[in-house]
Amino acid sequence: MKIHFIAIGGSAMHNLALALQQKGYTITGSDDIIYEPSKSRLEAKGLCPDEFGWFPKKITADLDAVILGMHAKPDNPELIKAQELDLKIYSYPEFIFEQSKYKTRVVIGGSHGKTTITSMILHVLHYHDKDVDYMVGAQLEGFETMVKLTEENDFIVLEGDEYLSSPIDRRPKFHLYKPNIALLSGIAWDHINVFPTFENYVEQFQVFVDSIVEGGSITYNSEDEEVVKVVEASKNQIRKIPYSAPEFTVEDGITYLETPEGEMPIEVFGRHNLNNLAGAKWICQHMGVDEDDFYEAIASFKGASKRLDKLAENSKSVIYKDFAHAPSKVKATLTAVREQYPDKKVVACLELHTYSSLNATFLKQYKNTLNNADTAVVFYSPEAVKIKKLDEVTTDQIKEAFEKEGLIVYTNPDAFKDFIFNLNMGNKALLLMSSGNYGGLDLEAVKKLID
Template sequence: MSKQYHFIAIGGAVMHNLALSMVEKGHKVTGSDDEIYEPSKSRLFKAGILPEQKGWFPEKIHQNLDGIILGMHARIDNPELIKAKELGIPVYSFPEFIYNQSKDKKRVVISGSHGKTTITSMILHVLKYHYKDFDYLVGAQIEGFDLMVKLSDAPVIIIEGDEYLTSPLDRRPKFFHYHHHILLMSGIAWDHFNVFPTFENYKDQFSQLVDMTPKGGTFIYCKTDPHVKELGENCSLDGVRLIPYQAHPYEIEEGKTYLKTSDEKVPVTIFGDHNLQNLQGALEVCKSLGLDEKDFYQAIQSFKGAAKRQEILAMSKDAILFRDFAHAPSKLKATVEAVKTQFPERRLIAVQELHTYSSLNKNFVHNYANTFDQADVAVIYLNPKAVSLKKLELMDEETLQNAFQRNDLMLFTEIGKLKNFLESQDYKQTNLLLMSSGNYDDMDLSLLQSKINKKS
C-alpha cells in the first residue's frame, strides 16, 4: 500500500538515497533542505522530488503524512519538525525508519571504526553475483548498485552500522536501532572525538552493541584487533554463535594479490592486510547466510572495491595514483602500509588532507603518531577555511611533525602550492596516494593523471 513520507534534510548522501528508494517502492515523497549539492540535486530532480525552494516550510507538514524522516543535518528547532510534533505525525530518524521497514527480515549489521563500507560492499557484490534476493544500506555509492539503500520484500538486509549519532533528537549511535541477528565487528579505533570525548566512552558503544545480540544470533569478530577480540572472548551471551576471523591467507606476486585456498590460488584486485581481513569477514557473513565458500571465491574475483577505497585514478607499468577515503589514524596507517607492502620497490608519496573535526583538533592529532612511517614522502594538506568553519586553530608544521612523529613531514595550506609540488615530482618507480574524506579543494588532477598515464 502506497504511503506518504516527508524528508527533513532530504539532500544528504544517505537521506536522498533513501528518498529515491521510497519513490522506487511506489510511495509518495516530499522533502526540504536549506542546501542541496550534487549529485543529490540532479538525482532528486530526475525523480521529481527536488524541493522547489531551499529552506524549511511548515506548510509542507500535514495530517495525511504517514511519517517524517529526520536527517542528522536538521536542527532541533527546525520549524517543520516542530509542526510535525504538534500534529502528532510519527518522526523517524534514518536508522529507526530502516528498522521499521525491515522488522520481518534477517538483519545483518556490519560495524567497526574501519572497513565497514568495504566489507558491506563485498557482501553485496557476492550476493548480487549469485542472484540472491536482499536489501541493503551502505555508506558509499558502489559499482553495480544505483542506490546506497534498497528496501523491498527481500528476506534479508545487509546494513552498514555507523556508530555516529542518530539524529538531533537522539544522541545515541545509529547502530543501536537496527536490532541485528548477525553482527560483524571489524575493529575499534577512537573516532568522532567531538561526540565521544574519551576512548573508553567510544569503546563502550561497541560493547553495548554486542550485548544486543539475541539468542540464536551470531557475532563475527576480528580477533587481530585487541579491543574487538576482548569483546568476543568475553561474550557470554546465551545461545550466541561466536566466529573469530583474521586476514585471509594470501600471497603477493609481481604486485598482484592471490588468495590461498585449499583448492587453488584465487586472484583478487584488492590488497593489503586490512583488506584481506575485510574479505575474510565478508566470507564469514556470506557463509552465515548459507552461501558456499566456492561461490564466494568465484564472485569476489570481480570485486573492484568501494568508491574512493584504493581507487586507481592513473596507472603505468611502474607508477599508480591512488585515491582513498582514509580519514582516521587507523585507516591512514593501514592504507599506507598496504600500498608499500604491495609495491615495496616503489617510492611512496603519501598525502593526507586532515578534514574531520577530530583530525583538525590539536588535542587529538597525536593519535596519528607513526601512521606515515611506511611512506617515503609524507605530506599534510590543511584547508584554512575548513579549520575556521570548525572554529579550530590552524596547526603549524612543527606541531604536525611532533604529532605524526615524522621530522621530514611537509605541510601545505594552499592547494595551488600542493598541486605544483605533486606535479613537479618524478614518478618513475613511484606511487602517489591521496587520502581524505574531503576533496582537496577540488584540486585538478588531470596533469598528474596524464603525467603518470603517459609513462606506460
Template sequence: MRIHFIAIGGSAMHNLAIALHKKGYQVTGSDDVIFEPAKSRLAKYGLLPNEMGWDEGRISGDIDAIILGMHARIDNPELLKAQELGIRIYSYPEYIYEQSKSKLRVVIGGSHGKTTITSMILHVLNFYKRDFDYLVGAQLAGFETMVRVTEEAPVIIIEGDEYLSSPIDRRPKFHLYKANVAVISGIAWDHINVFPTYADYIAQFDKFIHTIEAGGTLIYCEADRDLTEIVDGSTAEVKKIGYEIPEHTIENGITYLLPEKTPLKIFGDHNLMNLNAAKLVCGQLGIDQKDFDSAIASFTGAAKRLEVISANESTNVYKDFAHSPSKLKATIDAVKAQFVNRKLVACIELHTFSSLNKDFLKEYTGAMDKADEAIVFIDLKSFEQKRMEPFSEEDVQLAFANPKLKFFNQAEQLKAYLLSLNYKDTNLLMMSSGNYAGFDLPQLAAALEK
C-alpha cells in the same frame, strides 16, 4: 503512505528517499543545500525540492511519518511543526529497522572497513542473483543507489555507523538495527565530539553486541586486542566467530587467495581481513567458501577505497577515503606491501572535527612512517568553519612524529608541490574523506604523466 524527509540531501537520506519512492510511497523533502550527486539523483525521480530552505508550511497532518537527517538542527521549523502536530518522527536508521523487521538483518559495524565489507557481501550476493535489500555508504558498480528496501527480499545487509542517529536521537545508528548477524571489524577511537574518551567510544561496541537478537551471530576481528577483550567479556547470548588475515601470496603486484590461488583485484592486509569477514557472513547466508572465492575475484572495490585514478608501467595514482589514524596507516602499509620496488608519495587531507583537534592529533603518531614522502594538507577554511585554532607545520610534524613530513594549508601550493616531484617507479596515494578544497584528482593524475 506519505513520507517527508527533513534534510533530504544527505548521502543515506536521498538514497532512502529514492528507495521508498520506488516502493510506491509518496515522498517529499526539504533541505537548505543539496550537492551532487544527490541533486541529480533526486531530480531524476522528481524528488528535488522546488526551493531550498525550510518551510513549516510543508508540514501537514496528512503526513504519515517524518524522517529526520543529522544535517537538520533541533530548532528546525519543519521539525517543530511536526512535533506540534504529533507526527511520528524517525531517524533514518530507525526507519530502516521499521522496514526490515520481518527480514534477516546483517549489520556491519566497526571503526574501519564497514563500507568495504558491506560492498563485498553485496557483490557476492549480486553475483549469484540473490534477492536482498541493503544500505551501504558508497556507490557500487552494478548498483544504481546506495539503499534498497522492498517487501519481498528476505534479507537486508546494513552498513552500521556508530555516529549519532539524528539531532533528537543521540543513539549510535548501529544500536537501532537489532542484527541477526553482526560484524565488528575493529575499534579505533573516532568522533571525539560525541565520544570524548576512548572508554566512551568502545562502550558503544559493547552495547552493540547486546543489541544482537538472542541466538544471533557475531563475527569479529580477532587481531584487535581491545575488541577481542570486549567480545570475550560479553554476556550477550550470541554465537561468536573470530577471523584473521586469510592465507595469500603476492606476485608481480597481484594478490592471490590460497590454497586455490584465486587472483584478486584488491590488495592490502586490511582488505584481506575485510574479505574474511565478508566470507563468514556469506557463509551464514548459505554461500560456501569456494563459491565466495569465485565471486570475490571480480570485486574491484568500493568507490574511493584504494580506487585507481591512473596507472602505467611505473606509476599508479590512488584515491582513498582514509582519514582516521588506523585507516591512514593501513592504506599506506597496503600500497607499500603491494609494490615493494616502488617509492610512495602519500598525502592525507585532515578536515574532520576529530583530526583538527590538537589533543586528538597525537593519535596519528607514526601513521605515515612507511611513506617515502609524507604530506599533510589542511585547508585553512576547515579551521575557520569549525572555529578552531589552526595548526602550524611544527604542530603536525610533532604529532605525526615525523620531522620530514611536508605540510600545506593552501590547495594550489600542494598541487604545485605534487607536480614538481619525480614519479618514476613511484606511486601517489591521495587520502581524504573530503575533496582537497575542490581540486581535480583525475586532472592531477593526467598532469603527472606528461
C-alpha cells in the same frame, strides 16, 4: 504511505527517499542545499525540492511519517511543525529498522572496513543472483541505489554506523538495528566531537554487541585487540565466531589469495582488505553461500567506491585516491600500497579535514601512521580549523604528532597543488588520502601526471 524528508539531500537520506519511492510510497522533501550527485539523482525521479530552504507549510497532518536527517538542526522549522502536529518522526536508522522488523538483519559494524565488507557481501550475493534488501555507504557497481527495501526479501544487509542517529536522537545508528547476524571489524577512536574519550567510544560497541538478538551471532576480527575484549566480555547469549586475514602473496603488483583450490588472483589488495574479505566470507556463509561460490564471486570485486580508487597507471607509476582520514585507516591504506608496490617510491599525501583530525588533542593518534611512505605530506586548511571553531593547529604540532622524519606540511592549497604537479612521477606510487578535496585539487589533472 506519504513520507516527508527533512534534509533529503544527504548521501544516505536521498538514497532512502529513492528506495521508498521505488517501493510505491509518496515522497516529498526539503533541504537548504543539495550537492551532486544527490541533486541530479533526486531530479531524475522528480524528488528534488523546487526551491531550497525549510517550509513548515510542507508539514501537513496527512503525512504518515517524517524522516529527520542529521543535517537538520533541532530548531528546524519543519521539525517544530511536525512536533506540533504530533506526527511520527523517525531518524534514518529508526525507519530502516521499522522496514526490516520481520527480516533477518545482518549488520556490519566497526570503526573501519564496514563499507568494504558490506560491499563485498553485496557483490557476492549479486553475483549469485541472491536478492536481498540492503543499506551501504558507497555506490556499488551494478547497484542503482545504496538502499533497497522490499516486502518480500528475507535478508537485509546494513552498514552499521556508530555516528548519531539524528539531531534529536543522540544514539549511535547501529544501536537501533538489533542484528540477528553481526560483524565487528575494528575499534579505533573516532568522532571525538561526540565521543570525547576512548572509553566512551568503546562503550558504543559494547552496546552494539549486547543489542544482537539472543541466539544470533557475532563474527569478529580476532586481530583487533579492542574488538576481542569487547566481544569476549559480552554476556549476551550469542555465537562468537573469530576471523583473521587469510594467507596471501603479492607478485608483480598482483595479490594472490590462498584458497583450498590453490592461489587465486584478486582485484583488491592490502592486509586490511584481506582481513575484510575473511569477515565477508563468514557472513556470506551464514547467508547460505558456500565457500567455493564465495571465492568465485569475490575474484571480480574491485573495491568499494572511494576506497583505494586507482586514478591512473602506466608501466612505471600509479596514482590512488582513498577516503582514509582516521589514523587506523591511514596506516592500513599506506601499508597496503607499500606492500603492493615494494619497488616503487611511495608518496603519501594526507589531508586533515575532519573535526577529529584537526583537534590538537587527537593529533597524537596519528603517530607513525605515515612511516611507510618514502615522502610524506600533510595538508590542512587553517580556515577549516576556524570554521569548526577549534583551537589553532600549528605545523610544529603536526610534525611532533606524526613523528615522521622529513614530513612536509602545507597549509596553502596552491602550494600543495604546486607540489603535486611538480612531482617527477618516474617509478612512483602516489597516494592521496582524504574525505575532503585537498583545497580544490583537480583530480582529472592529477591523472595526467602519468599520461
